[in-house]
Amino acid sequence: xxxxxxxxxEDYSLWYNELVKKADLAEHSDVRGCMVIKxxxxxxxxxxxxxxxxxxxxxxHTNAYFPLxxxxxxxxxxxxxxxxxxxECAIVTHYRLKNAPDGKGVMxxxxxxxxxxxxxxxxxxxxxxxxxxxxxxxxxxxxxLINQWANVVxxxxxxxxxxxxxxxxxxxxxxxxxxxEEAVEETLxxxxxxxxxxxxxxxxxxxxGRKSEGEKFPGAVDTYCxxxxxxxxxxxxxxxxxxxxxNFAKAFxxxxxxxxxxxxxxxxxSWGVSTRLMGALIMAHSDDDGLVLPPRLAPIQVVVxxxxxxxxxxxxxRGSVQPLINDLRKQHVTVKLDDRDTHKPGFKFAEWELxxxxxxxxxxPRDLENGTAEVFRRDxxxxxxxxxxxxxxDVLVLLDEIQKTIYHKALDFRSxxxxxxxxxxxxxxxxxxxxxxIEAHWDGTTETEEKIKEETKATIRCxxxxxxxxxxxxxxxxxxxxxxVLFARAY
RNA sequence: CGGGGUGUAGCGCAGCCCGGUUAGCGCACCUGGUUUGGGACCAGGGGGUCGCAGGUUCGAAUCCUGCUACCCCGACCA
Numbered sequence: 001x002x003x004x005x006x007x008x009x010e011d012y013s014l015w016y017n018e019l020v021k022k023a024d025l026a027e028h029s030d031v032r033g034c035m036v037i038k039x040x041x042x043x044x045x046x047x048x049x050x051x052x053x054x055x056x057x058x059x060x061h062t063n064a065y066f067p068l069x070x071x072x073x074x075x076x077x078x079x080x081x082x083x084x085x086x087x088e089c090a091i092v093t094h095y096r097l098k099n100a101p102d103g104k105g106v107m108x109x110x111x112x113x114x115x116x117x118x119x120x121x122x123x124x125x126x127x128x129x130x131x132x133x134x135x136x137x138x139x140x141x142x143x144x145l146i147n148q149w150a151n152v153v154x155x156x157x158x159x160x161x162x163x164x165x166x167x168x169x170x171x172x173x174x175x176x177x178x179x180x181e182e183a184v185e186e187t188l189x190x191x192x193x194x195x196x197x198x199x200x201x202x203x204x205x206x207x208x209g210r211k212s213e214g215e216k217f218p219g220a221v222d223t224y225c226x227x228x229x230x231x232x233x234x235x236x237x238x239x240x241x242x243x244x245x246x247n248f249a250k251a252f253x254x255x256x257x258x259x260x261x262x263x264x265x266x267x268x269x270s271w272g273v274s275t276r277l278m279g280a281l282i283m284a285h286s287d288d289d290g291l292v293l294p295p296r297l298a299p300i301q302v303v304v305x306x307x308x309x310x311x312x313x314x315x316x317x318r319g320s321v322q323p324l325i326n327d328l329r330k331q332h333v334t335v336k337l338d339d340r341d342t343h344k345p346g347f348k349f350a351e352w353e354l355x356x357x358x359x360x361x362x363x364x365p366r367d368l369e370n371g372t373a374e375v376f377r378r379d380x381x382x383x384x385x386x387x388x389x390x391x392x393x394d395v396l397v398l399l400d401e402i403q404k405t406i407y408h409k410a411l412d413f414r415s416x417x418x419x420x421x422x423x424x425x426x427x428x429x430x431x432x433x434x435x436x437x438i439e440a441h442w443d444g445t446t447e448t449e450e451k452i453k454e455e456t457k458a459t460i461r462c463x464x465x466x467x468x469x470x471x472x473x474x475x476x477x478x479x480x481x482x483x484x485v486l487f488a489r490a491y
Numbered sequence: 492c493g494g495g496g497u498g499u500a501g502c503g504c505a506g507c508c509c510g511g512u513u514a515g516c517g518c519a520c521c522u523g524g525u526u527u528g529g530g531a532c533c534a535g536g537g538g539g540u541c542g543c544a545g546g547u548u549c550g551a552a553u554c555c556u557g558c559u560a561c562c563c564c565g566a567c568c569a
Contacts, residue, residue, distance in 0.1 A: 158567085
């Protein structure tokens with residue numbers, strides 16, 4: 001069988017790039033660093049959005065929309081925030097074009113220079129807190145629990161489809177609270193929402209943790225994250241939730257009158273996940289034959305491939321499978337009947353495997369005679385022939401089982417690829433020969449973190465929330481440490 | 492932004508070093524026929540300002556200059 005994509009073992013990077021393109025998820029646009037998300041890829045993103053949006057609403061949030069442009073002065077209000085984003089901003093300086101003097105094309109009209117430049121949002125804390133100032137006077141106005149689905153721009157030097165693009169789609173939650181406790185609680189609640197989504201929908205096991213000082217979000221007091229492990233042993237941050245303290249409230253002068261009549265600054269959080277999750281989904285489960293999608297996010301859960309020689313045969317098969325298709329749809333299973341007469345069955349098998357459809361049902365003349373259907377599962381590539389009347393029930397069970405199987409496969413992989421080390425030599429050896437997560441003691445200083453990063457390219461992915469208290473010595477400095485933290489090379 | 496590489500049909504490439512008919516090949520595409528339970532076969536056909544702009548030359552895909560985009564390795568990052 002001709003392979004559509006290179007093997008992971010040969011070139012993991014190339015495998016990923018080719019898979020994204022061949023599975024029709026996305027492609028490079030002619031705009032630097034920007035991608036076109038194609039219909040099949042976008043429909044997976046829509047499934048993610050639907051699930052997340054429901055979870056946000058269930059936790060009391062509502063959606064709103066704020067401007068794409070942020071005045072330069074807004075971004076500058078919070079010192080570490082602007083420092084963090086300054087190097088990757090797209091800036092609007094003019095608002096008009098005119099015909100070029102040589103008659104060829106158009107040019108920027110120098111007369112149209114803006115008084116104040118506008119930044120294309122790299123994130124929306126500043127523009128949103130500027131609004132919150134107008135909305136909040138009293139404790140009665142709190143909390144504000146808002147989410148926004150939007151695009152943002154970060155002018156990255158090197159881009160990769162879904163993992164890092166100059167423009168990407170995401171959601172950003174921005175909340176305002178009367179107390180620090182409430183804001184911290186919100187920060188952790190949303191971290192849990194992300195972890196649940198990753199594990200239950202994406203079938204992606206994640207580790208919840210807190211970022212080190214060096215890795216936290218510019219403008220945050222604390223950054224929490226979920227970290228996942230990809231098949232090549234590199235880590236990928238799948239979502240972040242920030243406790244902003246009163247930083248943005250102070251920067252935008254957002255004060256409220258408490259019950260006791262005292263003025264205080266508002267406490268904030270922000271949290272987000274992006275189309276980067278698509279990259280995580282692809283890299284976590286897929287194989288050398290193509291995508292492997294968890295049933296709960298697959299745009300097509302079941303594809304039916306009829307095998308036929310003539311129009312009459314096809315019609316006979318249609319008559320036979322239509323009740324099954326109706327039955328599955330009634331159970332909210334997304335089914336596609338691939339009755340194209342322009343491609344042979346073998347082609348269709350390969351194509352739907354490349355696209356990661358979890359279950360395939362094949363029905364041909366043989367089955368018609370025997371009253372059977374062949375059921376194929378994408379994750380293990382196992383086939384079985386079932387009695388027609390049994391198929392609907394079995395497929396429902398199978399979809400659940402595939403969801404669980406790929407989760408456990410990823411979890412087993414992560415367990416195997418997580419190593420405890422106690423010396424720096426061990427640390428470097430594991431990193432070079434095995435990769436994956438490394439649990440090691442760290443003295444808690446940014447200096448040590450930086451040095452380890454310089455020497456090994458590994459970073460502290462997070463300080464796990466559920467790490468055991470354990471006395472030890474920093475693998476780098478030998479100074480005392482109270483718990484192990486999670487290191488890895490990362491995307 | 493530093494180092495290296497590549498832009499030739501929708502995709503993947505050859506041709507370039509050493510300038511010279513009508514710029515080739517595979518896949519894909521279109522037409523007809525035979526096929527159809529793991530990526531079909533035969534026959535015919537269409538499609539290219541050779542990344543862009545200059546320059547050298549009787550003549551440029553090929554040589555020179557500038558620009559631009561993308562890929563790989565660094566630095567930065569979700």
